[in-house]
Amino acid sequence: MDIKEINALLHQKKYKEVHQLTLDSNPVDLAELLNELEKEERGLCFRLLEKDKAAEVFSYMDNDIRKALLKTLSSQNVAELFEEMYVDDAVDFLEDMPSNVITNLLDNVDMKTRNQINQLLHYSKDSAGSIMTVEFIELYPTMSVKQALDKIRRVGIDSETVYTCYVVEKRKCLGIVTAKDLMIHDPETKIESLMKKEFIYAHTHDDREDIANKLRKYGLIAIPVLDAEGCIVGIVTFDDAIDVLTDETTEDMQKMAAMMANDKPYLSTSVLQHAYNRIGWLLILMLSATITGSIISRYEHAFEVLPILVSFIPMLMDTGGNCGSQSSTLVIRGLAIDEIKFKDIWKVLFKEFRVSLVVGCALALANGLRIFFIYKDLSLAIVVAVSLMATIVIAKIIGCCLPILAKKLKLDPAIMAAPLITTIVDTCSIMVYFSIATIIFKI
Amino acid sequence: MDIKEINALLHQKKYKEVHQLTLDSNPVDLAELLNELEKEERGLCFRLLEKDKAAEVFSYMDNDIRKALLKTLSSQNVAELFEEMYVDDAVDFLEDMPSNVITNLLDNVDMKTRNQINQLLHYSKDSAGSIMTVEFIELYPTMSVKQALDKIRRVGIDSETVYTCYVVEKRKCLGIVTAKDLMIHDPETKIESLMKKEFIYAHTHDDREDIANKLRKYGLIAIPVLDAEGCIVGIVTFDDAIDVLTDETTEDMQKMAAMMANDKPYLSTSVLQHAYNRIGWLLILMLSATITGSIISRYEHAFEVLPILVSFIPMLMDTGGNCGSQSSTLVIRGLAIDEIKFKDIWKVLFKEFRVSLVVGCALALANGLRIFFIYKDLSLAIVVAVSLMATIVIAKIIGCCLPILAKKLKLDPAIMAAPLITTIVDTCSIMVYFSIATIIFKI
Structure with missing residues (x-):
């Protein structure tokens, strides 16, 4: 069709x-x-x-x-x-x-x-409350398997929502029974004897991303949502959880690229809405970048003496930005899927420091040699190589710390991504570069 | 515990x-x-x-x-x-x-x-074959509901894999029956009369990400995997699909931050492995950035006359990079979740062009006015504003086209993300900037 x-x-x-x-x-x-x-x-x-x-x-x-x-x-x-x-x-x-x-x-x-x-x-x-459904199968401990199946037949809601049934007494959730249990046990078996008393649940005010992650972690078809008194008020099914995970990832990516989160599909978002979502951060970052510009102006005398210095600015800025973005992306994603927690900050920091040394040495060596052979100028090669090394270490440290600190401060770690990190690292790297250059060339 | x-x-x-x-x-x-x-x-x-x-x-x-x-x-x-x-x-x-x-x-x-x-x-x-399980419930059209339930009781594999049963004749999959159907129908009903003949399926060699997306799109608990002859060889369940979606998103994010994809958790990846995953792209991008550097050297005479020109380089480069990264992120994500297809390329291009005009005007105006009031130099304000406008339009166009073209060429769109786009846009923006500057200031 x-x-x-x-x-x-x-x-x-x-x-x-x-x-x-x-x-x-x-x-x-x-x-x-x-x-x-x-x-x-x-x-x-x-x-x-x-x-x-x-x-x-x-x-x-x-x-x-x-x-x-x-x-x-x-x-x-x-x-x-x-x-x-x-x-x-x-x-x-x-x-x-x-x-x-x-x-x-x-x-x-x-x-x-x-x-x-x-x-x-x-x-x-x-919240979990906003994505849950109130249609689910409530059973009572004294029911038999046959009575439970009768109830499912009578209520007749859709499949996913009947595959886990909730055993309830005075609205409190006592345990869960899976549809499989009902199918494979004798019709006279009591629900009480079948139900699993240890089960994973969520609260109505929990963040919907946390619920979705719980469902993913434990591979559940559905998760019951309890209110403050422990009474079951709804369930969240796996299909809604997948949608939440997809939406949250899209939002994270948008924030990581300096945009406001927007849950409408790309093509059905209007031009003005697109522009509105993007202008805010661009303005902030553009004005922040002028700080780097003003640092450069302070060193005008340096590149009046040695104009070649200017031509290494893009390489330093881009490499710093890329290094910081690598670290921040890994950490932001690790935080989102619960692989990295706040207590890991020192482990992450130490790891990124060592990685930055290895990466820094490799890149500084490659670039230092290239400059030495092209310009036949050892001092210049050293200035660029050392600045590059310092930039990479700074970028990786800033890139891994800021998202973890943001999480601790209950901010969204996704904001601490490439664009913001790049702007911060730029300022640092330009300062380091010109400081080293003025010292070595005695300008 | x-x-x-x-x-x-x-x-x-x-x-x-x-x-x-x-x-x-x-x-x-x-x-x-x-x-x-x-x-x-x-x-x-x-x-x-x-x-x-x-x-x-x-x-x-x-x-x-x-x-x-x-x-x-x-x-x-x-x-x-x-x-x-x-x-x-x-x-x-x-x-x-x-x-x-x-x-x-x-x-x-x-x-x-x-x-x-x-x-x-x-x-x-x-492939789908690598994530499927061969444990699933096979029923025959002539079976009754009672016989089907007996089979489930006998085979006794885990819950998700019994909630959709597959009706098979001579190994060909004729249709599906849900566990709910089995639970709510009379034990003597024939499977043939219950089964749904229209169902969603996958092939063994399909990409695992495509399968996972299919499961997500249709909200399925499991999807049957058929071989070239249409015989059912396994099923993929929703929990594995969620894992695939999570892994693929993580890989996309890593590639978008100029790293090689790595499916090990961050903390259990060794320092050398981390460094190895990151150095390749950093080297390529660093050397590409020297192109921008050499363009700057060609204009040495310009900033010898007007050193202030250098101080706007970071702002132009950063804004261009951020604008390109916004567009490419939206398009890469849109492609990944099937919201954008190749046939939409003109729609996307036209949309990004209009967005870039709105964003460009806003940013150029803000920056032009700022420069005019600080430096009291109209020509300088115009040079920077026009360059900024051009940079933003170029960045958004390149940022949205490259991922779509990559997809068409069967490359991974995620590679066409911020780092690569930034490097390309940098070169363009610096060229535009100094061309305009030399013309307006008649250097």
Whole structure:
């Protein structure tokens, strides 16, 4: 099924064929197709979907397109859509909207769904509460396996959310039972005797990235979310965790490249939004770079005497920037996936110091020899080589320390990445370079 | 349970207590604990684990530590360990070892396990084949739900791998049945009538990152892997897919910071290995930066007349580098998570061009005014502002095009990141800057 085929069928008013085609299609693929259709055809095609399929397809579509699509639906259709959607997907969509729009949209939605949605909308956007679903299987310790299976049959929510069931007494979570346990045990077995009492859980206000990392670390299908009293209020499933990990990594990369984090896809972000996300840091870094410039002006007399000195500035600055960026990237990533912790700061520092010595020697030697053979000037070769060595050591030390310190200060380590490190290292390396040059050449 | 407690118990020879403590512990946590223990205590503690728990704990431990640990085990123990381990975990561990070591290790392992391991070892390290497990539930179309549940009970592999079952006839995969279907349908229902014939699958030689992305996109618990004839040979589960996504992102980030990709954790990589991973690119980039240096030397007469020109070099270079790095980061990430495709190249180019105009105007204006007010020199302000504008446009265009072109040429887009882009943009910006300066100041 491709976009041309659908467009042709819609224009020939062959709605039954379109409906038939959508029946066997994967909702993710359908969502992609709807994203690409023109506005009119999209509305038409969407209304041809079966109710529950429509809700699933809707939850995979792009945000802007969803907003536009909603406007073309009757308030009754909107209500049905939200009732069919999984609550966490509905919340994910509504989260960024002004509250009066949300109220309007939920106007005709049944009381139970509306309450569930409103409850989840109260959690802050980065918390476990905001990505959890309230649809999960609650069992009681006194139930038998047969009763548990009956309940799953009755409740009938989607697969991932039934594969781990939660044993609850007075709303407190006592343990977990996997679907596999239910499948392989005798129907008369009591849930109490099957349940695992030691289990991994999260709290509603935990950071969503931490939850996702926990799910990844322990390879879980779902993780229960408990409130302050230890009562289970929802679960986070692996598919949402994967999305969180992907989004957080994208945000980290954006911050590491001196941009404000933006969770919209690249192509659907407007030019002005793109510009807005980038200008702030560029301005700050540009003005900081003028510090390096003013240091250079202080040494005008040096390069008036020896203009060749200027031509090594790009090499020193770039190498310093690259070295610092290597160290900071490794540390930022290590912190993000919990491989590096604050207590490792001395280990990291010592390691980076030794690495910088090895790398520094290799690069200083290569460049020193190159300069010596080209310019036949030993002093010049030494000045550049020593400055390079010092730059590399400084760059690696700054590059590895700042992200760890940022983490300790509860700042985002991703900010301490290449652009900022480069600017700091530039200033240091230019100072070192001209100091050494003025001493050795007695300028 | 913490490391001090375990050490104390081991030294007091309270082995039963240690064994008892490990029974309720999560294998991931146990693996972390064993990683931290000293060599002798580690061997002791490991031998106190139950056989199946030991195999699971082993699969979560660090590679170097596992190698050392194996040397302390009897060949009988080693054989039992590999027989208990999931085949994909065993392969994951053995993959990097020389073949004679593998042969030795598998010497006492039973024929079936050895054959399974050897079969998987044949797939290249980046393929779906190398991360799949051969343990999955095969059903036949004529089976009833009851027979299917009996089979799951009999085979008894771990949870994730039983939640999607594969309906097979003459080794060809006809469809899938979820565990939920089995749980909610009447025991006499035929599998044939339950199975979903449209399903997402992968091929053995597909890139492991593509598989992981497919699993993420469709939110699947597992994906079947088919060989060239359409026969099912294994499955990839979501937990392995998450690990692949995490590793691939880490590798991308390393490449984006001009390092060779390295899948070992930061702290357990040796200093020399770290240095080796970093020196190559640093040397290439350092020597490339000398091109910029030699362009500067060509304009020696310009800054002999007007030394102040030199002091704007860092600002121009840094801003160009940052602008290029912003664009390339967004595009590289977009390509990695399939948000941007080759066909979007003109859209991306046009978007970046417009963004560069907005950003360029803002930065040029800010800097032009700053220079005009500080130096009271309109020509200087214009030279710097125009150069800055040109640098930003060039940086954004190069930054967005190179990763997309790299992808088209089957190179890794991550190489076309900040460091390389910066070096290229530096050369361009310095050329533009001095050309404009010599024209306006008639030097």
